[in-house]
Amino acid sequence: xxxxxxxxxxxxxxxxxxxxxxxxxxxxxxxxxxxxxxxxxxxxxxxxxxxxxxxxxxxxxxxxxxxxxxxxxxxxxxxxxxxxxxxxxxxxxxxxxxxxxxxxxxxxxxxxxxxxxxxxxxxxxxxxxxxxxxxxxxxxxxxxxxxxxxxxxxxxxxxxxxxxxxxxxxxxxxxxxxxxxxxxxxxxxxxxxxxxxxxxxxxxxxxxxxxxxxxxxxxxxxxxxxxxxxxxxxxxxxxxxxxxxxxxxxxxxxxxxxxxxxxxxxxxxxxxxxxxxxxxxxxxxxxxxxxxxxxxxxxxxxxxxxxxxxxxxxxxxxxxxxxxxxxxxxxxxxxxxxxxxxxxxxxxxxxxxxxxxxxxxxxxxxxxxxxxxxxxxxxxxxxxxxxxxxxxxxxxxxxxxxxxxxxxxxxxxxxxxxxxxxxxxxxxxxxxxxxxxxxxxxxxxxxxxxxxxxxxxxxxxxxxxxxxxxxxxxxxxxxxxxxxxxxxxxxxxxxxxxxxxxxxxxxxxxxxxxxxxxxxxxxxxxxxxxxxxxxxxxxxxxxxxxxxxxxxxxxxxxxxxxxxxxxxxxxx
Ligand SMILES: [Cu+2]
Numbered sequence: 001x002x003x004x005x006x007x008x009x010x011x012x013x014x015x016x017x018x019x020x021x022x023x024x025x026x027x028x029x030x031x032x033x034x035x036x037x038x039x040x041x042x043x044x045x046x047x048x049x050x051x052x053x054x055x056x057x058x059x060x061x062x063x064x065x066x067x068x069x070x071x072x073x074x075x076x077x078x079x080x081x082x083x084x085x086x087x088x089x090x091x092x093x094x095x096x097x098x099x100x101x102x103x104x105x106x107x108x109x110x111x112x113x114x115x116x117x118x119x120x121x122x123x124x125x126x127x128x129x130x131x132x133x134x135x136x137x138x139x140x141x142x143x144x145x146x147x148x149x150x151x152x153x154x155x156x157x158x159x160x161x162x163x164x165x166x167x168x169x170x171x172x173x174x175x176x177x178x179x180x181x182x183x184x185x186x187x188x189x190x191x192x193x194x195x196x197x198x199x200x201x202x203x204x205x206x207x208x209x210x211x212x213x214x215x216x217x218x219x220x221x222x223x224x225x226x227x228x229x230x231x232x233x234x235x236x237x238x239x240x241x242x243x244x245x246x247x248x249x250x251x252x253x254x255x256x257x258x259x260x261x262x263x264x265x266x267x268x269x270x271x272x273x274x275x276x277x278x279x280x281x282x283x284x285x286x287x288x289x290x291x292x293x294x295x296x297x298x299x300x301x302x303x304x305x306x307x308x309x310x311x312x313x314x315x316x317x318x319x320x321x322x323x324x325x326x327x328x329x330x331x332x333x334x335x336x337x338x339x340x341x342x343x344x345x346x347x348x349x350x351x352x353x354x355x356x357x358x359x360x361x362x363x364x365x366x367x368x369x370x371x372x373x374x375x376x377x378x379x380x381x382x383x384x385x386x387x388x389x390x391x392x393x394x395x396x397x398x399x400x401x402x403x404x405x406x407x408x409x410x411x412x413x414x415x416x417x418x419x420x421x422x423x424x425x426x427x428x429x430x431x432x433x434x435x436x437x438x439x440x441x442x443x444x445x446x447x448x449x450x451x452x453x454x455x456x457x458x459x460x461x462x463x464x465x466x467x468x469x470x471x472x473x474x475x476x477x478x479x480x481x482x483x484x485x486x487x488x489x490x491x492x493x494x495x496x497x498x499x500x501x502x503x504x505x506x507x508x509x510x511x512x513x514x515x516x517x518x519x520x521x522x523x524x525x526x527x528x529x530x531x532x533x534x535x536x537x538x539x540x541x542x543x544x545x546x547x548x549x550x551x552x553x554x555x556x557x558x559x560x561x562x563x564x565x566x567x568x569x570x571x572x
Contacts (some may be wrong), residue, residue: 003148005456007125009358011236012091014565014568016164017561017564017565020557020561021557021561021562021565022557023557024557024558025558027550027553027557028551028554028555028558029552030550031547031548031550032547032551033548033551038095041202043406051320054375054535055120057498059289072387072511073097073098073116073361073387073501073502074097074387074504076097076098076168076501079096080099080100080101080102081095081096081099081502082102083124084102085114085121086102086103086106087110087116087119087322087420088108089105089106089110089307091105091106092317092319092320092321092331093320094504095385095390095392095495095498096317096389096390096392096502097346097386097387097501098313098387098388098482099389100200100201100312100313100316100317100319100497101122101123101200101201102181102312103119103122103123103124103315104123104124106119106123106309106320107120107125107129107130108309108310109269109307109309109320110132110307111130111131111142111145112125112129112130112131113127113128113132113134114132115239115316115519115542117223120186121186124186124199124201125183125184125185125201126148126184126185126186127147127186127187128146128148129183129184129185129534130145130147130148130183130310130311131135131145132144132145132310133145133146136216137214137302139302139303139304139305140304140305140306140370141212141305141306141307141308142300142307143214143215143216144215145211145217145218145310146217146218146219146220147209147217147219147220147311148183148219148222149181149183149184149207149219149220149221149222149231150162150182150183150185150223150224151179151182151221151224151225151229151293152166152179152180152182152189152202152224153166153178153179153225154167154168154178154180154203154292154350155167155168155175155176155177155203156177156180156348156349156352157348157349157350157351157352158352159352160498161196163196164177164412165196166196166202167196167198167204168197168198169381169384170204170340170374170376170379170384170480171374171383171384171480171486171520172382172383172384172514172516172517172519173517173520173521174374174480174481174520176182176340176342176345176374177291177346177347177349178204178291178292178340178345179225179227179291179293180202180203180293181207181281181293181295181347182202182206183201183207183311183313184222185199185201185202187199197434202486202528203313203314203379204314204338204379205314205315205336205338205379206293206294206295206338207312207313207314207315207409208295208296208297208298208312208315208334208402209279209295209296209297209298209310209311209403210298210299210300210309210310210311210318210322211297211298211299211300211308211310212260212269212299212301212302212306212322213272213299213300213301213519214269214271214301216268216270217265217268217269217270217271218266218267219231219233219267219269220265220266220267221259221265221266221267222264223259223260223261223262223263223264224262225261226261226352226354226357227257227283227288227354227357227358228260228261228283229258229259229283229288230250230256230258230259230265230281230282230283231250231280231282232264232279232281232282232285233269234278234280234297235270235275235278235297235426235427235448236252236271236277236278236297236299237269237299238267238268238271238315239268239269239272240255242267242268243268243412245410246572248267248268248269249282250281250282251395251493252282252283253315257572258283259410262334271297271299274299274300274301274302274427274492275298275299275424275426275427276296276298276402276403276404276405276424276426276448277297277298277426277427277448278294278295278296278297278299278446278448278451279294279295279296280293280294280406281293281294287344287365287367287477288336289406290339290340290341290344290407290408291345292338292346292406294336294338294406295315295336296334296336296402296404296448299427300322300325301322301324302322303323303324304323305495306322308320308322309321312389314335314378315335315336315457316333316334316377316378316388316389317331317333317334317392318331318333328398328400329399329452330397330398330399331391331397331399331400332399332401332402333399333400334378334402335377335378335389335390335403335404336377336378336403336404337375337376337377337403337404337405337406337407337443337488338371338375338376338379338407339372339374339375339376339407339408339409340374340375340376341367341370341371341373341408342373342374343365343371343373344370345369347360347365362557370408372407373481373482373489374480374528375407375476375477375478375480375486375487375488376487376488377389377488378499379492381480381486381487382478382485382514383485383515384487384512384516385489385490386490386503386504387510388501390491390492390493390498390504391453391470391490391491391492391493392493392494392495393455393465393492393493393494393495394455394494394495395456395457395462395494396455396456396530397455398452398453398454398455399452399453400450400451400452401449401450401451401452401453402422402448402450403446403448403449403450403451404447404448405443405446406445406446406448409445409474410442410443410444410445410474411443411474411488412440412441412443412472412473412477413442413443413449413470413472413473414440414441414472414473415439415468415470415492416469416492417462417464417466417468417471417492418454418455418461418462418463418468418492419438419439419460419461420439420441420451420454421437421438421451422441422450422451422452423446423450424448424449424450425447425450425453426447427448437460440473455494465494465495465496465497466493466494467491467492467493467494467497467504467507468489468491468492468493469491469492470490470492471487471488471489471490471558472474472487472488480520481520483519483520485514486520493503508550
């Protein structure tokens with residue numbers, strides 16, 4: 001069309017066509033996207049005009065300070081972390097930023113039936129949550145223990161809100177749907193009327209439970225949830241049936257029917273052997289265990305005056321350790337690893353109709369195609385692990401770790417700056433020859449290891465004071481939905497490297513940026529300084545589209561003119 005020149009003589013038409021043809025060639029050359037130039041041409045252009053004249057890289061500018069939604073280390077207003085004595089029970093200091101409730105610890109030690117109303121109120125537990133009875137062997141501590149657990153949902157669906165309730169963040173802004181065996185609590189599930197945030201004693205993993213060898217233990221599951229569940233005591237010495245002939249192994253396909261919503265069942269045991277064991281639900285366990293229905297079950301050796309912290313909510317530092325622990329160690333930590341598949345956990349956020357959730361979980365979801373996205377240590381991922389799950393070291397002292405891998409994949413437990421000694425596996429002591437110091441330990445799913453950390457600076461046990469990470473050494477384990485640092489990273493921090501709030505005094509790095517959900521939403525660049533145009537710039541896309549339109553236009557003109565010239569030439 002551009003080349004049809006009606007009413008002009010042949011000569012002037014030809015001349016005009018040639019000019020348009022030339023202009024279209026120039027147009028093609030100008031609009032041709034430089035990213036499509038052949039490499040040899042790029043090199044020639046660079047050598048002729050210099051790199052900067054050809055493509056000037058944008059200048060890096062410091063990123064605007066990122067929004068930090070929350071305090072890195074919330075103030076301990078109630079003094080929960082302090083060393084204190086409650087009703088005669090000594091509660092050890094917790095130096096981390098966020099500590100557990102010492103009144104709940106005291107109630108766990110004495111039993112909710114043996115404490116004042118004031119302590120009970122401050123513990124937040126129901127009056128029958130942990131009942132302790134007679135001293136049967138006359139050694140000065142109670143041997144009848146009755147624990148009651150409920151089942152709670154975290155970050156689930158609500159009929160009145162499109163946001164998950166009750167909320168529990170494993171990392172800033174990360175709220176996977178979870179189920180948990182919860183201590184029997186009094187009052188609301190949330191902190192107060194103004195918030196949807198779960199109260200501090202409602203968290204994953206399910207509480208680490210501690211009983212003494214030979215205790216008469218009853219654990220009642222009150223199924224306050226909309227799904228059927230059971231309790232399986234993994235590794236702990238218990239009868240297949242209880243004294244009444246009722247199923248006691250928690251396995252619906254072998255020992256019993258599931259506990260239906262609203263029902264209760266009591267499991268009985270009198271463990272003959274001490275050691276670190278495990279407990280979990282056994283209804284559809286391929287799904288229910290990963291949802292959070294799992295906890296450590298610890299049987300302590302029978303000793304005199306051995307008052308035990310029956311419940312360690314969310315695992316972590318044992319504030320009132322056993323006699324055996326005090327005899328050999330300066331501190332003890334319950335270390336519980338888990339992993340979470342967001343494709344599974346989000347299913348309880350789509351509906352609150354148990355029929356729909358059940359179908360979605362057990363017919364639509366296929367665990368054999370699954371992948372895990374979140375990796376937690378004591379119910380949190382980095383950076384929250386730095387708030388709650390630091391191991392605080394003092395030179396020359398020793399700590400005991402009771403470690404379980406409740407995740408669906410093995411973990412490669414690794415400590416920086418220390419070689420540790422493995423002393424027990426699955427609750428059975430290992431002899432010296434099997435336990436030389438090591439800094440990596442493979443922990444398969446559901447396996448427990450007792451570990452001794454010795455903070456003596458001798459080049460093997462410890463390399464000296466510092467902030468030494470410990471984490472799963474598999475690459476995925478240190479990420480949160482593929483973003484690092486995240487996952488189960490925490491640290492062994494020596495006293496002198498902790499500030500007054502309990503935050504590690506890191507060498508030059510500021511960790512504030514990780515306390516924003518923006519970080520895990522991939523909104524924060526990897527480096528502090530950034531030239532956005534280097535990685536991606538939507539404006540460049542517009543430029544490219546504009547160039548392509550022009551290119552198409554000029555090509556169109558070029559071809560139509562060429563065609564015109566050829567047909568004209570043939571006519572003549
Ligand atoms: Cu279950």
